[in-house]
Amino acid sequence: MPRVLVVDDETGVRESLRMLLKDDCEVVTADSADAGLRALEEMPADLVILDLVMPGKSGLDFLAELQEQLEPPPVIVLTATKTVSTAVEAMKRGASDYVTKPFEVEALRIKVRHTLEYRALRREVVRLSDELEERSQFGDLIGHGAAMRDVFRTLERVAQSEATVLVRGESGTGKELAARAIHDFGPRSGARFVPVNCAAIPETLMESELFGHERGAFTDAHERRIGKFEQANGGTLFLDEIGELAPAPQAKLLRALQERVVERVGGGQPIAVDARIIAATNRDLEEEVRAGRFREDLYYRIHVVPVELPALRERREDVRPLAETFLARHAEDNTNTPTRFSRAAMGALERHDWPGNVRELENAIERAVTLADGECVDLADLPDPIVRAGRTDELRNGLQRGEVGLEETVARFEQDLLRDALDRYDWNQTRAAAGLGITRRQLKLKIDKHKLGD
Numbered sequence: 001m002p003r004v005l006v007v008d009d010e011t012g013v014r015e016s017l018r019m020l021l022k023d024d025c026e027v028v029t030a031d032s033a034d035a036g037l038r039a040l041e042e043m044p045a046d047l048v049i050l051d052l053v054m055p056g057k058s059g060l061d062f063l064a065e066l067q068e069q070l071e072p073p074p075v076i077v078l079t080a081t082k083t084v085s086t087a088v089e090a091m092k093r094g095a096s097d098y099v100t101k102p103f104e105v106e107a108l109r110i111k112v113r114h115t116l117e118y119r120a121l122r123r124e125v126v127r128l129s130d131e132l133e134e135r136s137q138f139g140d141l142i143g144h145g146a147a148m149r150d151v152f153r154t155l156e157r158v159a160q161s162e163a164t165v166l167v168r169g170e171s172g173t174g175k176e177l178a179a180r181a182i183h184d185f186g187p188r189s190g191a192r193f194v195p196v197n198c199a200a201i202p203e204t205l206m207e208s209e210l211f212g213h214e215r216g217a218f219t220d221a222h223e224r225r226i227g228k229f230e231q232a233n234g235g236t237l238f239l240d241e242i243g244e245l246a247p248a249p250q251a252k253l254l255r256a257l258q259e260r261v262v263e264r265v266g267g268g269q270p271i272a273v274d275a276r277i278i279a280a281t282n283r284d285l286e287e288e289v290r291a292g293r294f295r296e297d298l299y300y301r302i303h304v305v306p307v308e309l310p311a312l313r314e315r316r317e318d319v320r321p322l323a324e325t326f327l328a329r330h331a332e333d334n335t336n337t338p339t340r341f342s343r344a345a346m347g348a349l350e351r352h353d354w355p356g357n358v359r360e361l362e363n364a365i366e367r368a369v370t371l372a373d374g375e376c377v378d379l380a381d382l383p384d385p386i387v388r389a390g391r392t393d394e395l396r397n398g399l400q401r402g403e404v405g406l407e408e409t410v411a412r413f414e415q416d417l418l419r420d421a422l423d424r425y426d427w428n429q430t431r432a433a434a435g436l437g438i439t440r441r442q443l444k445l446k447i448d449k450h451k452l453g454d
């Protein structure tokens with residue numbers, strides 16, 4: 001029940017208000033402004049009904065002091081008819097409404113109800129917007145920036161539905177985590193989440209993997225087997241890497257999705273299944289459709305709600321919180337592991353391009369933790385390509401401090417750029433040269449000059 005504080009020096013008014021409100025509110029009374037302020041210190045109220053004219057501290061002074069509180073309760077002031085101008089003054093000082101004495105019972109009751117409702121709604125709005133503002137995690141997905149916050153909003157919305165979802169994103173962006181989160185926050189969370197990796201299963205076995213088989217259906221079918229579709233009955237079937245599915249299983253899958261029945265291989269009897277479908281791919285499915293490698297009708301079946309996970313390099317603000325989380329996770333299970341990153345190391349992590357996205361970051365931290373001695377992960381503990389990303393600053397500082405001359409600084413920078421390009425193209429010199437905008441012959445000369453080939 002909402003708590004209402006009545007501040008009035010007249011016993012009669014206090015008691016009649018108590019009688020009037022006691023069914024809907026917990027009513028507390030005070031006979032002076034000071035007593036009212038003390039009562040609020042002891043326990044906050046949801047609403048104050050305040051007499052303006054009292055001996056001692058006036059209602060207006062009470063209001064002024066109240067407004068200094070962090071979240072002052074709304075105030076309805078009581079005023080004699082001839083002092084409406086005081087009521088106006090009270091509104092200026094933060095009162096939310098006023099009632100003239102002698103008050104009409106029903107009018108007062110309605111004002112009390114509206115004020116309390118308004119306050120409850122305001123609180124709810126504040127709570128919800130805080131939650132949206134601060135949500136930096138959804139399931140096991142971590143994301144602090146605006147890009148991931150948008151994703152979280154979508155995930156939250158689709159989780160509450162039964163819609164078929166297609167999760168897209170580069171390798172290592174968290175597609176599987178997103179799929180699990182949709183399941184875990186949805187109406188089917190009590191049932192199973194059954195993943196199938198369409199890339200890992202040979203085409204000949206795919207059908208039996210998805211739909212199961214009866215004993216003796218084919219040479220190796222010694223036992224009857226329940227397929228993933230049936231296992232996911234009542235729950236969620238996660239079709240990972242769906243872009244890798246061969247044409248024949250694509251046709252079978254489409255039928256199962258359209259008719260919501262499956263047939264075990266060698267079985268013949270159609271079995272009704274109710275599985276929510278979440279699919280994921282890092283391929284450009286539209287391009288696959290155009291190239292005739294992915295069925296268009298299947299594409300439309302699964303492309304109901306697309307969710308796009310942004311690449312890590314498009315949300316660099318997430319690098320630091322992710323890196324710190326992975327480091328802390330490690331420290332939980334191990335003793336004597338580093339607990340923080342050096343400035344140079346963090347700078348390099350934030351600058352790196354992360355072609356392997358969050359997975360690459362996770363692996364880099366894992367490796368660094370085993371290499372680092374002391375309580376700090378340093379630049380040298382990170383993999384080479386990342387170190388190079390962080391070295392520009394280091395070179396510049398060395399130059400500014402007069403430790404290294406210009407020639408040497410430029411040479412080292414050039415070496416880093418050459419190594420980056422060569423790594424990126426697996427040391428294919430023709431492509432690396434093209435990437436650098438120089439001829440292959442020029443690249444060769446530079447490789448020799450810097451002795452990079454050794």
Ligand SMILES: Nc1ncnc2c1ncn2[C@@H]1O[C@H](COP(=O)(O)OP(=O)(O)OP(=O)(O)O)[C@@H](O)[C@H]1O
Pocket residue numbers: 140141142143169170171172173174175176177178282322358359362
């Ligand atoms: N936002 C994130 N917060 C925390 N961990 C993440 C996040 N994104 C990815 N990861 C971690 O990175 C790794 C890769 O994630 P996941 O397997 O979900 O990616 P994926 O998109 O399915 O990759 P692939 O396309 O290679 O299958 C996992 O170890 C996962 O825990």
Ligand SMILES: [Mg+2]
Pocket residue numbers: 175176240
């Ligand atoms: Mg995956």
